[in-house]
Amino acid sequence: MRVEMFTFLLTAAICLAGSAGVVLLRNPVHNALSLVATLFGVAVLFIQQGAYFLAAIQVIVYAGAIVILFLFVIMLLGVDKAEGLDRDPILGQRPAAIAAAVAILGLSLTALLSVGSRVTGQASTLAAIDGSEPNINALAKVLFTDYVFAFEITSVLLTVAVVGAVVLSRKAGSAIDVAEFPEGTTADLLQAKHDAAAVEEDVPEEVATEDETPEGEAETTEEALR
Amino acid sequence: MGIVANVQADGLAGLEHNFLTGRVEDLIRWARSHSSWPATFGLACCAIEMMATGGPHYDLARFGMEVFRASPRQADIMIVAGRVSQKMAPVLRQIYDQMMEPKWVISMGVCASSGGMFNNYALVQGVDTIVPVDVYAPGCPPGPETLLQAIVTLHELIETGEIMRRREVTGAGAGVHLDELQLPTSSALTIGTR
Amino acid sequence: MLALNETWYLVLAAMIFTIGAVGLLTRKNPLVMFMCVELMLNAVNLTFVTFSKALDDIAGQAIVFFVMVVAAAEVVVGLGIIVAIMRRRQGANADDISLMRG
Amino acid sequence: MTSTLQSHVIAGMLANDPLLSGEVGLTTLLVVLIKVVVAFVGLLLSVILMVWFERKVIADMQNRFGPNRAGPFGLFQTIADGMKLIFKEDLMPERADPFVFKLAPFLSLVPAFLTFAIVPIAGSFNDGLDGVVTILGQQTFMQVADPQIGILLFLAMSSLAVYGIMLAGWASGSKYPLLGSVRATAQMVSYEAALGLALASVLLIAGSLSTNAIVNGQAGFRWNVWMTGLVPFVIFTIAATAELNRPPFDLVEAEQELVGGFHTEYSSFRFAMFFLAEFLNTVTMSAIIVTLFFGGPSGPTFGLTNWVGVYILPFFWFFLKLLVFLCMFVLFRATLPRFRYDQVMDLGWKLLIPASLGWFLLLVAVRVGSDQGWNLVATGLAAVAGLLAGAFLLILSIRASAAKRAAVSLPGEGT
């Protein structure tokens, strides 16, 4: 029992620290890593409650795929800069959020602690957990019998999601604003050079200086969007 | 993670010397001399001979040196193989600075050591004006035998700790000069099972 | 020493959920907001598993399974949208996404 | 309540291992401790030997001697390398993210160690024995743990191994490593799918996720490599090579393009950890292949039931099989040119994943057919026909999309 309590407390601490990290840390990569910590904690708690398969899936799907995807996007977009937390997005949003949080937590804690250690509800008769049967087999049985329709629906959902993601992330022809990249052909450059009276101001230098100044880029796109 | 943050002198120079640290120091020197990974720093003709030294006939791997590291962070020996131009000099220095202590430099060939036959505007006359050189390998280009001799010499210096003493004296590299080896390689020597 | 029972798990889940909710409301970076949603989902999953254990009912775990699948789908699509937006606007945050209107 | 919960938990984690089914006493803990220590030390030793072995074998293939100065036959070469790296100056790049930079090597090292826990390395699987051995009077398996979810643990760890590489590249704060790590992530995530699908075929035959049960099921040369029809094995091996970032899939550290890939900025002991992790993973992956497809430690024990038949011979078989795969990986490195990034992706998505999925479906069809008592030949033929149709459609769609892409890009080329 002591071991169990110890495991729980440790894991709970990791979970809470991780989730706090997700909210409080400024760098998105650190946020993602904190999320991984929480996910691991939850996986351990799953194991503690006998849900082995879910624990494994939690690590494989959440940590191995979802958070990796997050990190991938963060790196791909290069948004791995620390975000300032000082500015309040909407006036009073933050106090309101805290208030709401206190309310939610207060309510649920009151509800939970008032009933003591009892869990209300009926013990299952249909899909009871049989101690002798491995957890995976039991889960598989209900998934492919009682919930087979839901299972099929989720597979459709996943397919749709994949297609959607591909369509969304496919690079449209105008993904790069050509105007931002004055890709003068050599002939153009030469022509321009001949035209321009001031030969000193080399055109190649213009090409070089104009491209990718992040601020300018953002401005032009902003204008384009409006 | 590294136990050593800044290795100017021997591995544990800061500690008081007793039997144990003495042994450990010997061990570290042994490790350093038997595992000195070269940085890939080929410049000119000498680079070809340097690569030939890594080839089957001469086999640098015997000294545990076939691990040419592209990243200077992981390399121990910089073999300046070839002439260093004025344009290259800053790059050379930058790469040297990127290498981690302890690091050793072999100046391979007369061009690197002194500018060689190209005493003109374009070349740095001696790479020791840019980085401290521990061993000079003469020749234009030095044959693989000469390079091997330079490497073996360097390894001996490292293992005996002589290199650090010399560095303290000169304030720069150890500056060991070698004679060029003119061994006939006409013998058909094939290493390995073939 | 207190005995470890279901309430502990439920309280922990409630706390994680709350933290996630606060994050969702206060952060501006859409990616971080997404992560907060994942936190809340995890809290709910933990609750499900706890009840499944308490009531000896495997159905709770089955539902967690579905939640995970749906979460994966949601993340895929959500990140797709974010990538599409961010490509156009460096450093976009959640407040700017209203620009998409119309 | 709590004690049942606890035993349940432990039984679940370590599954069928008889060691933990009864009362958990001090001896039990001792046995577990011994197993952990032996596995850890053995792995480290095997890595040291593996590095030496690879350098020697490659040297021999290239008509060279290879390391021969450090110790007899250069055996201490790896030790010298390790010592030197430990006592080398350490660096934290200016632009690096200190915490993540320090964390990353551990993230790539730890999963490699953990995976080995589920590999059975000895124990007799003949004559109805299921690999049970007796240590200090306790019955147990010759593996650190045998969880219910054994193979899923392997998948989980291999998906975690990505973190080390990804974060290392990001935390270095420079361009080459970042490119390397983005490549790595894409590659490893894609090949995990093929890996998992190839694995599914094995699980279908074995009917269990526990490695002990999988090995047990292969006793008497009913090895999965032919029970699953070779294809999953080939796919698994290719995907595993990609997962390991070994040649010809070593784009991550492709020296020729990205200098050192994700570990460009790493020096000293942190680099040694990556180095260690790479070879550790190679050993572990070979062990997993042996376990999944080649019956692990099972092999002829010549009717011996004493310690020779239980420890020595099975371990010998296991080691022999392991060596074959280590040699295979070395051979890959010595001979094959490197793939290009898009070729790796194409191979993964357009060939390996469809092929492993198709083969899995074929196996399922045969399995269902035999369960239902259908005519197996007819079932097989129908399944093959279905798969061929699917493959045809896939090829057609790939062709169509390639043609479309070419058509789109042509006007852009500017005439």
Place this chain on the structure above:
Amino acid sequence: MSDAETPSIDDAELAEESVEEVLEEELPQPELLHGVPVSESRGQVVLHPSRDEYVALVSSLRELGYWMCVDLCGVDYLGYGPNRNLPAGVAPERFEVVVGLLSHSDRSRIRLRVQIPESDPELATLFLIHPSVENPEREVFDMFGIRFDGHPDMTRILMPDEWVGHPLRKDYELGRIPVQFKGASTAR
């Protein structure tokens, strides 16, 4: 002509004068090929277009099968003797740009020598006729300081951007550093 002569500007001026004198005295009609004076050097055909004729000549030679511009280099004739092997009617200048053209069809080569005065070291680029001259023209600019008008990227190629001077000019020092031997008290 002797190799003991030290190169100096005076000599070059002298050389120019003497050639001019020769031209004024005799005024022979230069032999023409492709409309420009031609000479021969060791059996190799050399054309001597003026700066104005240069681009048009290369262009028309290209039509005639000289498809490839194999070489383009500069020569600084500062301090060279009077005999420049120039045909009559071509006034020697300090710089020359030498262009080698190759015709694959009749397997012949032809060489162009264009005189560039020191006062105005500029020449039109061949880039739009033979893109292959991009690097060589940059090299000539780097080494001799001859600018190629219309070249898309007229920057230094071999020396660092901030380098001062043009090394292959005859009045640019070789940059030899006296060899110092270890222990020697004075430089030798």
Place this chain on the structure above:
Amino acid sequence: MTSTDLTTLNSARDRLTSDGSVLRLSETEAEQKSGYQAPTEEGLGERMIMNMGPQHPSTHGVLRLVLEMDGETITRSKPVIGYLHTGMEKTGEELTYLQGATNVTRMDYAAPLFNELVFSLAVEELLGIEVPDRGQWIRMLMSELNRMSSHLLFMATNGMDLGAVGMMLYGWREREEVLRFFEAVTGLRMNHNYIRPGGVAADLPDGWEEELSAILDIIPDRLAEFDLLMTGQPIWRDRLQGVGVITAEEALSLGATGPILRSTGYAWDLRRDQPYLKYDQVEFDVIAGSFGDCFDRYSIRLAEIRESMRIVRQIIEKMPEGDYRVQDKKVTPPPRARIDESMEALIHHFKIFTEGFKVPEGEVYVAVESPRGELGCYIVSDGSSKPFRMHIRGPSFVNLQTLPHLMKDSFLADTVAIISSVDPIMGEIDR
């Protein structure tokens, strides 16, 4: 020769000058915009400037490439050179004609004998002397062997660049066999200074035929191994075929010569088309490709090793007896034995090595087919014993201009294959 005519040539040229595949960015700006540890604000989805080299494992020495990339695709690029600039042309003006060969041999260090050859040919052209037959055949023998060693070096580096680590070592192993012969003949493994104005430095040593035929016996087997490891290797073919494609017209416009030009199907080889030495007396094939891609360039070089061996076999048969250098007191130093006997010979020897010999005024351009293409030498003589101007037309220097066009729209990983297939030698590019 092929279907190339002026119209297609013109359109190719116009395409080259207008497709904007060259990144016209000065070195300093490229440095500012990127760098080895440059920031990554641009992100990977956008175009970014990347500096590759000058110290990069696959840039063959000190080539630096400034790449503009869209993700992993290269949109524009520019090779930046000069990191090995040695001032050899300037130094060459300070050295006598006899010393000149020592200088030029260090340019293309993979094929040093060709540099000496072209320099010597140019000087001889100016002097108006004819090298005796045996001297010419020895020159031919040595340069063909050098072609083999150079191409073997290419095989090694090309394999290495594409990740076939084994190939690296195999290439060196074979090259070492050839170098051993060089050492026996010239006394040095590289930078021989063997071919000098007036002939060669020394006659072939005794037993050279046996040594050569030993080499010629070994290498074909080894080349068969290359075929096994590379030519027939599916990954190898995938990596090279269709990568870095160039047409004959583009190659002509860009001045590309050697294997790059021949890979396009345009069979132009100076050995056959403008014969020098005694190439008109040996039989060999000019290897041409058909697609102009990296694989063609690789296989042309592989086949040229075989052709070179064919030529070497013929040379062994046909090697005439006689002098190996001109017997002209003005140019040739007296034989070593005579110096000990005669005071006159000693003075002669002293004078020729201190003052050198005078070369009549004039200018001349001579070209030979080096392993990388047309290697030319332009010498202006003012009648003194030192060249007034010595210019080397390095094939790599000109061939390097094809890089941006070859690399346009290819992947970062392909750049390595492409650079490798152009086979640049920086010593010759930067001189």
